[in-house]
Amino acid sequence: MEFTKTPGWLDWYAGPSQPRFQVPAGAVDAHCHVFGPGAQFPFAPERKYTPCDASKQQLFALRDHLGFARNVIVQATCHGADNRAMVDACKASGGKARGVATVRRSISDAELQELHDAGVRGVRFNFVKRLVDFTPKDELMEIAGRIAKLGWHVVIYFEAVDLPELWDFFTALPTTVVVDHMGRPDVSKPVDGPEFQLFLKFMREHPNVWSKVSCPERLSVTGPRALDGEQNAYRDVVPFARRVVEEFPDRVLWGTDWPHPNLKDHMPDDGLLVDFILQIAPTPELQRKLLVDNPMRLYWPEES
Numbered sequence: 001m002e003f004t005k006t007p008g009w010l011d012w013y014a015g016p017s018q019p020r021f022q023v024p025a026g027a028v029d030a031h032c033h034v035f036g037p038g039a040q041f042p043f044a045p046e047r048k049y050t051p052c053d054a055s056k057q058q059l060f061a062l063r064d065h066l067g068f069a070r071n072v073i074v075q076a077t078c079h080g081a082d083n084r085a086m087v088d089a090c091k092a093s094g095g096k097a098r099g100v101a102t103v104r105r106s107i108s109d110a111e112l113q114e115l116h117d118a119g120v121r122g123v124r125f126n127f128v129k130r131l132v133d134f135t136p137k138d139e140l141m142e143i144a145g146r147i148a149k150l151g152w153h154v155v156i157y158f159e160a161v162d163l164p165e166l167w168d169f170f171t172a173l174p175t176t177v178v179v180d181h182m183g184r185p186d187v188s189k190p191v192d193g194p195e196f197q198l199f200l201k202f203m204r205e206h207p208n209v210w211s212k213v214s215c216p217e218r219l220s221v222t223g224p225r226a227l228d229g230e231q232n233a234y235r236d237v238v239p240f241a242r243r244v245v246e247e248f249p250d251r252v253l254w255g256t257d258w259p260h261p262n263l264k265d266h267m268p269d270d271g272l273l274v275d276f277i278l279q280i281a282p283t284p285e286l287q288r289k290l291l292v293d294n295p296m297r298l299y300w301p302e303e304s
């Protein structure tokens with residue numbers, strides 16, 4: 001099947017630089033995606049965007065180039081609840097990738113078990129309205145109850161302004177809960193202001209809640225961009241991510257977010273995104289927790 005990219009689509013950055021920051025041995029890129037290829041794994045009819053292709057081979061090449069050992073491949077919304085591309089990548093990784101799936105209530109126990117055998121360890125619930133249609137909360141809660149029995153967790157993606165409305169649902173989830181991209185704070189607001197303080201309270205009061213301190217390129221308003229060798233990129237995001245890393249060092253994850261769906265302004269150099277980690281996790285101990293210990297505990301508990 002032939003697909004035409006969404007107008008203005010930015011393709012992932014070809015030829016990323018070699019990071020200056022050498023990540024610790026065994027580091028995990030805990031948030032990345034594959035897109036198709038569309039000819040092999042068609043994009044879902046209900047998708048809100050049509051991306052460029054981003055194959056498993058290209059993802060694994062990036063992993064090796066950046067010095068990472070493993071990936072967590074998160075189902076991208078352009079594939080809906082058809083997890084074949086993500087599952088194919090997990091299976092092809094030789095145990096070096098785990099997955100996070102999107103499932104509907106109609107999924108059978110046998111299908112859940114097949115996902116588990118392929119390496120899936122979580123489901124993603126998405127509340128970002130530009131990405132997905134609404135799913136009733138009772139359906140999501142039913143799915144959460146079922147996947148809890150497999151030892152999986154729930155990944156949630158939402159925007160900061162929606163946290164108050166979603167609070168009761170999130171805090172009732174029976175599993176570990178992993179927040180994508182720090183719940184998308186508005187970084188033009190103060191880090192000590194009510195909006196981000198509510199997010200910190202969410203983590204403080206609920207020890208089952210983890211956060212990915214990822215996507216500065218999405219959250220930044222004033223940059224500078226991770227391009228042209230910039231070693232101090234996205235300075236406006238740093239206080240937010242650093243606060244989360246320092247207060248909750250055992251409940252944070254980091255990922256490239258490659259191939260960076262829906263960026264409108266620029267496509268970052270992934271090598272420089274790795275260097276960004278030094279700004280938010282300044283000590284070797286924090287780096288090891290963020291990049292190795294925490295993702296291993298969540299995704300490869302049998303090895304950690």
Ligand SMILES: O=C(O)c1cc(C(=O)O)oc(=O)c1
Nearest residue numbers: 075076077078131257261262
């Ligand atoms: O902000 C986004 O556009 C975005 C989209 C997706 C997805 O389409 O799955 O995943 C992400 O992590 C971020």
